Amino acid sequence: MSSDPAPASNASLRALDLRVPPFPRTLPRVLELLHEPEITDPAALAEIVQHDPAATARLLKQINSAYYGLRRSITDVGRAIRMMGATTAAGSVVSLGMLRMDELADGAVDACFQRFIRHSEATGFLTRTLLDGLPTGPSAHGPAPDAADGLGGTGFAEGLLHDFGKLVLFYNYPEKAAALYEEKRFRAHLQEADDRTLERLVFGCDHCTAGAYAALELHFPQRLVDVVRHHHAPPPEADAASERVLRAVRAANLAAKAMGPPLAGVAPSEETIDWDTCAAQPVWDHWRPGADAAQDEAEPNDAGPSLMDRLRATKETVMLFTDFFVSPPDAEGDDAVPDTPRAA
Incomplete structure (x- = not known):
């Protein structure tokens, strides 16, 4: 449930x-x-x-x-x-x-913030790769798009922003966020609670809800609001195109965690997983050769060594891709938006 x-x-x-x-x-x-x-x-x-x-x-x-x-x-x-x-x-x-957001990078959540940025960029890269560059069925085994075509494509923005709510929680509750994500302080006392339940206990809302709120306030496109809100589980009313992107975001999130601590992001519990655990998740059924599109995804299946090997082989590329996103930005001008007042 x-x-x-x-x-x-x-x-x-x-x-x-x-x-x-x-x-x-x-x-x-x-x-x-x-x-x-x-x-x-x-x-x-x-x-x-x-x-x-x-x-x-x-x-x-x-x-x-x-x-x-x-x-x-x-x-x-x-x-x-x-x-x-x-x-x-x-x-x-x-x-x-x-x-x-210098106040985050220099504050209590500095380490969390840096890992959050890397994980977000990695998930964006891998989401696009899964949608545009890796096979999605038995008849789609062509090579990835040529580098000359650029890195644009479906899924990058969705993967990049999927955990946007964690940034919102960092900004509002830096000390609590450091205790939850960095020190794992609350996990030891609540062994049975899952990550989003812990977030709701500590902050009053989880990162999906917090991110959807901020995305609406910032006038994100509705499809990005939906990804921020539903990236852990698609809503029953999601159309086929939205469900496909949400599935790719969930898979990319898992693959980034399997690539190890530099790309695993932040969570109240252990962030990393091994590749076997990653491959066993039901979300990979969509990429399993010979999979029936109508198959119930509730039954876990190994995604197959070919796909996992190809994803594992991208780690160095993903690390290089994230490197130029995590260096401190150049001196900022006066173009920052002032703080948004709290809702009444």
Whole structure:
């Protein structure tokens, strides 16, 4: 039986007594692009980013990093966005907003914050990889998309933001968050409670609810709100496309945890799992060769050595990909959004 409480309405989410973390003024405009059903327009994103010097510097730093291995430096942000893929570039702008939260990086949750950023980036990368680059059935065994196509694609933003609620909890309750996620202080006293139950006992809400609240306040696209709220279990009314993305986010989250402590993120209990435990989870049934799309996912199945081996082989790439997201951002201008007042 699920440990989730009854689903909260958008109105009840907005009644939570939480502050929304401050983000750059460019963020709402970037998220507006993600509202569009089509692929994010690189030209539109470049128009937004060119007015944010810190975001421009970050994107140019990333495209010229060792990850891409370019022979010549790129100095034009529009070209950088086209080469990275607009979805990945947009995700980078969101990540920069997270990294600008100096009060977290220098405070009680410093270690949690750094692991949270790495895990978020890794999950975004792996979600996109599962949806666009790895087989999803017996007839889809082609190679991953060529690197020249960029890193954009379905799922990156969803994977990047899936644990957004933990950032909200860090911001509102840094001391409690450090005790829960870093010191595992409460786990020793409540052996039977699962992670989200512990969060509700400590904070009054879990990270899924807190993240959905902040996502609504920041005007995230509804599909991203749904991922933040339901990434542990899809709602019964989810359509096929939403369920596919949610499934990929859950699988990517597991794979990141299996890659070890640097990418495992933060949780009240042990974050890492071994690859056998990862492969045995029901979510992998969708990628199992010969799987029936209508098969009940309640019965665990090994995802198969080929898929797990391919995921394990991406660890070095994922580590390199996350490296350029965790360095301190460049000096910030005056474009941060002021703190949002607490809800009445």
